[in-house]
Amino acid sequence: MFQFKNCEELLKLCAEQKTDISQIAIKYEMEISGKSRAKVRDKMKQVRDTMWEAIQTGIKATDKSQYGLVGGDAKKVYDGTKNMANLLGSKVGVRAMAYALATNEQNARMGKIVAFPTAGGSGVVPGVLFSTFEHMKSSKRKMLNALFAASALGIAILEHGGTFSAAKAGCQAEVGIGTAMAAAGVTEMRGGTPEQCINAAALALKNMLGLACDPLGGLVEVPCVKRNAIYVNVALGASDLSLLGVVSVIPMDQVVEAMMNISAHMSETIRETALGGLAVTKKGLELRKKMGLPPIPEKYLNRKIGAAPACRNKCNGCG
Amino acid sequence: MxxxxxxxxxxxxxxxxxxxxxxxxxxxxxxxxxxxxxxxxxxxxxxxxxxxxxxxxxxxxxxxxxxxxxxxxxxxxxxxxxxxxxxxxxxxxxxxxxxxxxxxxxxxxxxxxxxxxxxxxxxxxxxxxxxxxxxxxxxxxxxxxxxxFFSLLVGHNNEEDVLNPVYGKLIDWGIPITSKQTISMKKNSLTMLNIEEGYLRLPQVLELEKLPGIQFVRSLTKLLKE
Known part of the structure; x- marks a missing residue:
């Protein structure tokens, strides 16, 4: 009854039932688990409360992760929101960055978090949703619904052949999908139609395609923590664009197909193996040595920054 | 699934x-x-x-x-x-x-x-x-x-239907089994049951262990809430 295999079917369900994505998500879960609405909502409340606890601990903590790569930035950014005159971003955006940092820093220092959709991409959704929730002085029910809407998008992506695994598809599948889910959730919280929610997700994910997973030493720390923070802005921006009537030319389902298509072209060195990208920069290798990890095989290190292939255009532009 | x-x-x-x-x-x-x-x-x-x-x-x-x-x-x-x-x-x-x-x-x-x-x-x-x-x-x-899920690990002998009383008890307690997997070895078997809706209390685990043919039952969490 409330099953959907992709975003198109999800939107069709919303239109048939004349309701929001979150309500379809709740009915979907009731149907597959055989649980009551109250039980399903209670479970999501637990998710919400765990997120909030992680944020609250994270914005106060100053201790570092085991190797000292991350920790303490959430507090800096959160304290920064007290004087917005010095900053360019909106209070919602900066606070969302603080919350995302807090969540991922808590993850790095072994705190309790919700892997939404995964541990590595767990910051964007709570960052965006809680900051907007505070800004709008929204109701708790709307907050819960936004989480359901975000999860429904995740299900649609999985059912359409997508993945959340960076080992399979790089960071576009972790922080990328986290950002798309946050965009959809926050758009519903702001009163957007189901079409606007899915459109916001498409706008967000479209702009994260091709993102590599290249963490230092394979730890979920650099660049993951700050990446979650920066991308909250993409989610907020996508939601704004969508509500202002900007429509993604490529529909969401096809963006997911594009993501999987790109993942097939991705070298394994940038899929969570710590053998490429930032992980093999001079600084990255230095830190790896400090951590006492085994050195990276020589063959991965010889990929010097080559000259770009000769330009075939006969213009005078680049000489 | x-x-x-x-x-x-x-x-x-x-x-x-x-x-x-x-x-x-x-x-x-x-x-x-x-x-x-x-x-x-x-x-x-x-x-x-x-x-x-x-x-x-x-x-x-x-x-x-x-x-x-x-x-x-x-x-x-x-x-x-x-x-x-x-x-x-x-x-x-x-x-x-x-x-x-x-x-x-x-x-x-x-x-x-x-x-x-x-x-x-x-x-x-x-x-x-x-x-x-x-x-x-x-x-x-x-x-x-x-x-x-919460998982239950049950050790039992290889007799047919030995697990039926276990299922019966779980149904009585209103605990749905989502999936099960049995590994058979020479004399004994090991079954993993994934359950939803909370976990078993220690007296319930002990009750299951008393059933004929069941060697042990373990709940893969803390056995009791603190």
Whole structure:
């Protein structure tokens, strides 16, 4: 009854039932688990409360992760929101960055978090949703619904052949999908139609395609923590664009197909193996040595920054 | 199996990594459940990626926490070393360079006390799934998921229908079984039941253990709520 295999079917369900994505998500879960609405909502409340606890601990903590790569930035950014005159971003955006940092820093220092959709991409959704929730002085029910809407998008992506695994598809599948889910959730919280929610997700994910997973030493720390923070802005921006009537030319389902298509072209060195990208920069290798990890095989290190292939255009532009 | 909303919105876990921390904890839980007693000594042989990056992902603390029956979302996982000392559980981690036939994230856990010794080999295969591939050097293939379910591990003999009374009791208590998997060995079998809706209380576990043909029942969480 409330099953959907992709975003198109999800939107069709919303239109048939004349309701929001979150309500379809709740009915979907009731149907597959055989649980009551109250039980399903209670479970999501637990998710919400765990997120909030992680944020609250994270914005106060100053201790570092085991190797000292991350920790303490959430507090800096959160304290920064007290004087917005010095900053360019909106209070919602900066606070969302603080919350995302807090969540991922808590993850790095072994705190309790919700892997939404995964541990590595767990910051964007709570960052965006809680900051907007505070800004709008929204109701708790709307907050819960936004989480359901975000999860429904995740299900649609999985059912359409997508993945959340960076080992399979790089960071576009972790922080990328986290950002798309946050965009959809926050758009519903702001009163957007189901079409606007899915459109916001498409706008967000479209702009994260091709993102590599290249963490230092394979730890979920650099660049993951700050990446979650920066991308909250993409989610907020996508939601704004969508509500202002900007429509993604490529529909969401096809963006997911594009993501999987790109993942097939991705070298394994940038899929969570710590053998490429930032992980093999001079600084990255230095830190790896400090951590006492085994050195990276020589063959991965010889990929010097080559000259770009000769330009075939006969213009005078680049000489 | 159909994706649940809470596969996306979850699991609630202690970081930093689902495969290297939460998965490791689950393997520890299973080893402890199979041991049937309180171990005084535990040795972990770490293979592949577990051997390379175990410190950064706190795989060591998570494994030890699992052996002490902590859940994957228990914030005390961090303090596993201290808690082990308090409980007088001696532990040792040995990294093994060569891992011939194993998945990259593999550990061999050897639990001991004055009476018993048990060896369990398990791998964390990503996405919250773990498999147990050896128990006391007998090759098996048992798969477990963390996060969504509470698992019951039941040891029983190979008689037909021996599990029916167990199912009956669970139905009486209103606990739905989501999936089951049975591994048969020479004389005995091992069944993993994934249940939803909370976990069994200790008296219920003991009641199941009294049923004919059932050797032991273990709940892969703390047996009782604190």
């Amino acid at each position: 159909q994706n649940s909303i809470f596969d996306v919105a979850g699991p609630i876990m202690v970081g930093p990594s689902s495969s290297h921390t939460a998965g490791a904890c689950k393997i520890g839980q299973i080893a402890r459940a199979l041991f049937r007693g309180t171990p005084t000594e535990v040795t972990f042989y770490l293979y592949g990626s577990f051997a390379q990056v175990y410190q950064g992902h706190a795989t060591d603390r998570a494994l030890l926490a699992g052996v002490m029956k902590m859940m994957t979302s228990d914030s005390n996982i961090k303090e596993a070393f201290k808690i082990a000392k308090k409980n007088k559980l001696a532990y040792e981690f040995i990294t093994v360079e060569e891992a011939p036939d194993h998945h990259p994230n593999t550990v061999r856990i050897i639990l001991k006390n004055a009476k018993r010794k048990l060896s369990v080999v398990g791998s964390s295969i990503g996405g919250g799934k773990v498999t147990i591939t050896q128990i006391n050097n007998i090759n098996i293939d048992l798969e477990a998921v963390f996060g969504r």
